[in-house]
Amino acid sequence: MPDFLPIAYFEGNFVPFKDANISIATHALHYGTGAFGGLRGTINPQNPKQVLLFRLDRHCKRLSNSAKYLHYDLPATKIYDVIKDFVSKNAPTNPFYIRPFVYTSDLGVAPRLHNIEKNFFVYGLEMGDYLSPDGISCRISSWYRQEDRSLPLRGKISGAYITSALAKTEAVDAGFDEAILMNSQGKVCEATGMNIFMVRNDKLITPSFDQDILEGITRDSVITIAKNLGLEVEQREIDKTELFIADELFLCGTAAKVTPVKRVENYHLSPERPITTKIKETLTAITENRDPNYQDWITVIDL
Ligand code: PMP
Structure with missing residues (x-):
């Protein structure tokens, strides 16, 4: 409880x-x-x-x-x-x-x-850590994210979470920590309650809004942070097979914060993840109001 x-x-x-x-x-x-x-x-x-x-x-x-x-x-x-x-x-x-x-x-x-x-x-x-901050394993789900033509995916509609629940349990039953869902076109979409980012050749890449993703607020924050760190950010379709050869991969969301992915199916990713680490550290500093550049993202409530 x-x-x-x-x-x-x-x-x-x-x-x-x-x-x-x-x-x-x-x-x-x-x-x-x-x-x-x-x-x-x-x-x-x-x-x-x-x-x-x-x-x-x-x-x-x-x-x-x-x-x-x-x-x-x-x-x-x-x-x-x-x-x-x-x-x-x-x-x-x-x-x-x-x-x-x-x-x-x-x-x-x-x-x-x-x-x-x-x-x-x-x-x-x-709430403490939702997923292990040291990194997790992900299964490619046999369940596909719904399509925007069937329900409004930009809202966090409770009924839509049946797909997340099915995917999460399928992944855990198979010995993985999390699931990565494809969209109906077979392109990478997101995890059960997190958006996904991949690093390839020093570039940060994430599925664009037209890929049936949730418009995640952490995703938006990561993009801003990355650009301010001088990184190139690309929002586009991602093929499943790109995940297997990514230089770095992480999930992000309010609960998950920035969670590195160590393994997708049986493809092991490098334990060296400088970009993920930098973004994660910056986000932590921001949420603790230690970064003067992002104070407008923080609401302070005096108790
Ligand atoms: N995708 C789904 C399906 C989610 O439930 C969440 C959690 N809200 C996210 C992505 C991440 O969104 P946010 O960063 O706004 O928490």
């Missing part, structure tokens, strides 16, 4: 986490008609009475856009205010993860998005 933060935001109020419960008839539970966000909070290493949130505005904007896909008008400013209050009321003392969720809260049956009650909750849990 995770260590949940004691207070949740539920049906418009802050309540004890244990009292924030939904009915078994909740529409979203049956039809996957929810969407979530996920962001990390860090305790400022220089001041334990301060919480640092990474790219809060971007996370709120993406969730507000996800809500739009569900025909739910929830302004990013509202999400922003609730999350700031949520953090103040919980006063966390360890690194944590915030999970805001928008959903069809109606108790009626029949999948639809019109004439139906919607709602928004937020809860949190303490």
Whole structure:
């Protein structure tokens, strides 16, 4: 059982986490008609009475856009205010993860998005490393990422995560740590909850937005950091076989941060990964508000 933060935001109020419960008839539970966000909070290493949130505005904007896909008008400013209050009321003392969720809260049956009650909750849990920071093994999944013509992949729609769950379990059952999914065109897409980057010939390469990826906020941050470090960044289609001969490979996401890949299927990657290491160190410094060049990415909350 995770260590949940004691207070949740539920049906418009802050309540004890244990009292924030939904009915078994909740529409979203049956039809996957929810969407979530996920962001990390860090305790400022220089001041334990301060919480640092990474790219809060971007996370709120993406969730507000996800809500739009569900025909739910929830302004990013509202999400922003609730999350700031949520953090103040919980006063966390360890690194944590915030999970805001928008959903069809109606108790009626029949999948639809019109004439139906919607709602928004937020809860949190303490979170350390999601994947081993020293590197992981990845299986090429037999499951393919969905297509944008079937569902809005730019939103983190809860129902879509069945594919991630299938892929993750398939990989773990086969002795791997994570899965890399191809898109419907057979090109490299992403992992079960992370975007993917490859280094070849000193160039950083990641699938472009037209490859059915999630528009990851860590991905966006990595691209900015890399360009500021003077690296060339290319966003394009990636063939599966390029992964096997990559100079470096890493996954990135809010939970996973920057996680190096040591092995894809039975292809072992070099333990030397200077570019991954530099990007990872820079991102860590930014999230701890130690890098003056990126302070506008950090929201400081005084407890
Ligand atoms: N892809 C998927 C499917 C995800 O769930 C996530 C996690 N949100 C990511 C990529 C990475 O996105 P972000 O960097 O915004 O956390």
